[in-house]
Structures are given as structure tokens and as C-alpha cells.
Amino acid sequence: MIKWILNYLHDPRYPSLCIILNYFKFFIIWEPSHTPRQRVVYRTILTCYMITHIGHFIYLPISGQPFYYFMILLKQGVFQMAVFKLFNIMRHIADWRRLMDRMSQLENEQLRDPHLQPIVTRYIKHGQKCIMAYWAMSIAITNWIYGRNVYSTVKRMETYGELDPDDVGYFWLWPTGLYSGRWKVYSYVLWQLFYGICSNIYVNGWDGLCVAMMILLAGQVEVLCEMFKRALDTDDDEEQEKNLVNCYKRYVELLKAHNLCNSMMSPVLFVYLLFASINLALILYSVDSLETSGVFLAATLFGGLMVQLFFYYWHGHQIIYQSSVVSASVYASAWVAASARVRRRVFLMSATTDRRLVFHAGPFNEVSLTTFVAIVKTSYSFYKLMSST
Secondary structure (H helix, E strand, O other), X not given: OHHHHHHHHOOOOOOOOHHHHHHHHHOOOOHHHOOHHHHHHHHHHHHHHHHHHHHHHHHHHHOOOHHHHHHHHHHOHHHHHHHHHHHHHHHOHHHHHHHXXXXXXXXXXXXXXXXXXXXXXXXXHHHHHXXXXXXXXXXXXXHHHHHHHHHHHHHHHHHHOEOOHHHHHOOOOOOOXXXXXXXXXXXXXXXXXXXXXXXXXXXXXXXXXXXHHHHHHHHHHHHHHHHHHOOOOOOOXXXXXXXHHHHHHHHHHHHHHHHHHHHHHHHHHHHHHHHHHHHHHHHHHHHHHOOHXXXXXXXXXXXXXXXXHHHHHHHHHHHHHHHHOHHHHHOXXXXXXXXXXXXXXXXXXXXXXXOOOOOEEOOOEEOOHHHHHHHHHHHHHHHHHHHOO
């Protein structure tokens, strides 16, 4: 099934990023490439979505219970990130497209090279399977949450004729008090379903895009290592020097691509890190007061959030590892038999390619497994603090 879907979504112009671009095209996320009618649909959906999101914050000071509703928003922080992520895509859309076009061009060139093709094919398959599995998990969790909450709302409405204010905390809703009247409540719930589905679409799109770029860059660094290893597989000194220079140019290009990608992702990852740490602690804290079905829901949310975090930080760690072996791969070439001038080049290449490529979540936090463990520890400490007060 997954293989059939990947074949259907395949676009030879974008070997590893085709599923992301098809996703954006299907949900009309990238406006400039669409027809006038599609742009109207895009802008209408986006306007309604943004009005609903802004309404959360407008209501806070006039609600009479600002702290209560602020805590609701805080609990939904990971889901409210959809607006921030969507804004990031819209703001940097030209940079994203330029980066994707160039990286895809490199992939197509490398797929025609018998020495590099196995590496490129391997990381393309890995990336697409990871993203599809992540989307499947996200859709399953979303359907479970909405199905459960719609059922509980309908059951209460048909039994008591009103909406429990506590249900506001389960939906990603405009914060408001008790509603009564069947049509009023059901219209309200349908609107919130629209808001929640849009949030899920935008979150999945941004997550898939960023992790796909992480996997792509890590794969390209691995390809670069192979290029360095084979740079001296010729007896001609000029050809050897030319190969080394081309490898170094590719290294500089990957550095620039990484820096651009990191500058676009870092602010969002930093805010996400904060919300994820808080939400993990809040989920743990709420378990003791929940019924059995609520505990299962909390466990589902907790597991999904952990997978989402690991999804980022594992692949961020992969590019750190791949970049750390570039310098050593220069000496994996046939440099011993090369001329003195070429050996000096090899020494310079090794000395200038030892930089670690690190994605950052804000100014201080690396996107690595070390940070992932630190987030889990921080969340647990926050949970213990709340439990003891």
C-alpha cells in the first residue's frame, strides 16, 4: 500500500521531496503556483482559520476567566503552533522553493552516477517512508481525538441539551462558556472541526517539509563523503585536483543550504520546544484526575508528542553525525600514492571540512538526541514540581 502511494506521488523532478510538494499542492498551501479560483479558496480558508486563531487571544481579556482560558491555550500550544508554522512557510516560500529546486537538481545528477546512486536511493526511500508513517500516525491520533470528542458532545447534547464547558478543553475551540441549543452547539462544533483539521494539515505539512530537508541534507553529506573517497581514483594530478576542488565547492554549497534551512526552521523549533516541554508535563499531571477513557486519550497524546519530538531530533542528530565524518572521509581516498601537491590539498581539505552541521532550536539548543533527552527530563521535573505544590 505504501509502495503504491509513493509511486503515485512520485515526481522525477523532485526525487526525495515529491511527496511534500504533492501534499502542498493537494491542500493548496503554496498559493503562487495555483489558478485564480484556487487562490480564492486558499485565501478564504486561510482567512477563516486566522480569524478563529486570533479570536482565542481577543477573548482572553474579556472572558472574565483569563487564567482559565490561558491554561486551555497553553495545553493546546503544540496544536496552536500550526499558525506559526504556516506563517513560516508563507514568509520563506521563495527560499524554500529555491532550496528544494537546487537539492533536487543535485539528486537527479547523482542518480545517474553508479557510485552515488545507491546512497541517494537509500535515503530517498528512508525519508519518504518516515514521512508517510508520521503522517499516518498523526491522522490516526487526530481522528481518534475528534471522534471521541464529537461522540461525547453529541451524547451530552442529546442527554442534557447543553454543552459542558469542560469540553472546551478537549476541542481546539474558540474559548467560550456554556452553549445550549442543538443547532447552535452543532454548528459550533463543526466550525471547530474545520479549525482543528486545518491545524493538523498545516502542522503535518511543515513537519514533513523540515524533516525531509534534514534527511536530504544528511544524505547529501553522505554523498559528499563518497565523492571525497573517490576523488583520487585517477592517475592524473590535474584531474585529482579538479575532483578535490569540486568536492570542496559542494561542501560549501551544502554549508550554505544548511545555514539557510536552519535560519528558517530555528525560531519555530524553539517555540515548539517550549510548548512540547510544557505539554508533556501537563499531560502527565492530568492523568491522575482522568477516567479510564481519558487516560487512554492522554497516553495517545503523550505518545504522539514524543514521536513528533523524536522525529525531529533523531534526524537532526543524523546530520550532525554525517558532517562529523566528512573530514575523515578525505583521508579515505587514495592520497598516499598521490603527488606532494595533491597531498597538501588533501591536508587542507581535511582541515577545512571539520565543521559540524547542527540545526538549532533557538540560540542555545541543538536539534540532537542529547537535547531530546534533556526535554524529557525537563518535562518530568516540571511534572514533579506541579505534583508537589
